[in-house]
Amino acid sequence: MPERRLMLLAALLTAASAFFLFWGLKGPVGFILELRATKLAALLVVGVALGTSTVVFQTITGNRILTPAIMGFDALFLLMQTVLVFLLGGIGYATLPGGAKFLLETLVMMGAAMLLFALLMGRGRQDMHRMLLVGVIFGVLFRSLTAFLQRIIDPSEFAVVQGAMFASFGAVDPLQLAIAGAVTVLALAVLWRIAGELDVVALGRNAAIGLGLPFDRLVLGLLALVAALVSVSTALVGPITFLGLLVAALAHGIMRTHRHAFLLPAAGMLAALVLVAGQSLFERVLRMQSTLSVIVEFLGGLFFLYLVLRGRIR
Template sequence: MKAFPLKKGTTLVLLAILALVLCAIYLTYNTYGNFQFAWMLRGKKVAAFLLVALATGMATVSFQTMTQNQFLTPNILGLDSLYVLIQTVLFFVVGGVKMLSQEQTPLFLVSILLMALLSLLLANVLLKRQQNDLFILLMLGMIFGTLFSSTSSFLQVMMDPNEYDLLQGRLFASFSNINTNHLAIAAGIILIGSLLLYRLSSYLDVLHLGADQAANLGVSVNRFQILILFLVSLLTGTATALVGPITFLGFIVANIAYQMMPTYRHRYLFPTAVLLGINFLVGSQFLVEQVFQLKTTVSVVTQFVGGVYFIWKIIHERRRQG
């Protein structure tokens, strides 16, 4: 195994040290003399941070390589909207109190399966024909996302206000009430999916050159895209089912990773994006708990930072091209 170049290796080491420092501060700050209880409570959250950062970083970088667009994230396929629809239907049919009180491991697995199968179905129908159908796939993802959102809104309007209030707790990313069984299942799925994507790094490096060049170099582009799309959907769906939708997180960490690692090699981009995700999530949760006194959530912080960064990047790209 070749060693990292000094500059890239130094960057990764510094990001890893920062992640360890932030995790240590988060686990030990303001424990009020009850460190064991704080460790148990916060340790579960840190585990979720690691898994969500791993899934989001790997999935977003892979998806942007496949689409050749650094502004797109896997959420464009409508996965967040599908998650909201699944939760809304379950709360509408079963009831909020029963949903929050009973064991939901089967429902957790069903949510992941539906989100992965949706993308796989679209990919099998469209990408098998010709390369240009990738853009139709993205358009259909946006259409399905709108359909899911409209259906969710319709059901939410018909809900009892108390049921709707309970539902809202599920529709925002939360690291506070994570089921330990779900965490173990998600860890297995995310670790396997991420390992597969990392092993495909060399193929993603070739795909970065463009679909035509990848095909000329011997890559079966359509089959490879279907595989990547399934793994991306599996990782994104698992992270979403575990903690809820986190809009803009993938966009933030992937694009900052490109700036810190000006290379096409995914074996550098992947760990950079993952470490950035860990730093961002741990730092955001620390601010939410210790500075804002739980008056906001990580998803709100992510949407604010991501929205500002998205606007800045658009303006920056237009100036650079102009």
């Protein structure tokens, strides 16, 4: 029963969140709670955004081993930071208004995703793998350009950019968090409304068009949503590649249904659960600071290999 499993997940997530908030509470309680609540909110937003966007992306591409993170969004994000530093200098970059910058970043990333897709659709090729590969290589191009620019800018200003290279849940700007939360909620609302259409999209382009769905238009919109979700999480905490892959596979495995009305919340909650529980473990129990993202990346990668070797790549 998918409903029961969803309830269970929700209960687990609530418990993990409570643990994260209240475990080992000492000193100025109010201050610490506020700090932890901000962090928790960031973890939840990022988790939900990554989990749902990966499921949607896999549905669009008809493939269970891909994640939107390989499409080079994270690289574009880093390139934008570098270009901003390059143009404005380190001080100019640091004094940019946070909210506007964040919105701008999100918009540019959505635009890039749509452009990429339109470029390939416009040439009359509905060749999903080609599109993905082009996305990946754009990512490599962006990364190389970033490295190139970093060599050209002043070494002291280079340090500013380097801070954004690794995902960090340490310091999150409340304003950015609020915007990110709003974008995520909006995207989720849209996805929720079209969960039924997503079930049909999963059948593939030919079947979907045969069933009367405006497939190309729908996919374009969905990709924009995916781009929004990915850029929100990247802009908030930096690049995370394999988490989405991990939770999407888990969501499919646990829910054992094709219905996105169940898959999407499951994936979102699973990702949030992994992040909250992982962060609790690292921060409270193991007392390590910023290695969670590295561990998640590594485990997610191993899991991907397992998927391919089991032959579960459809």
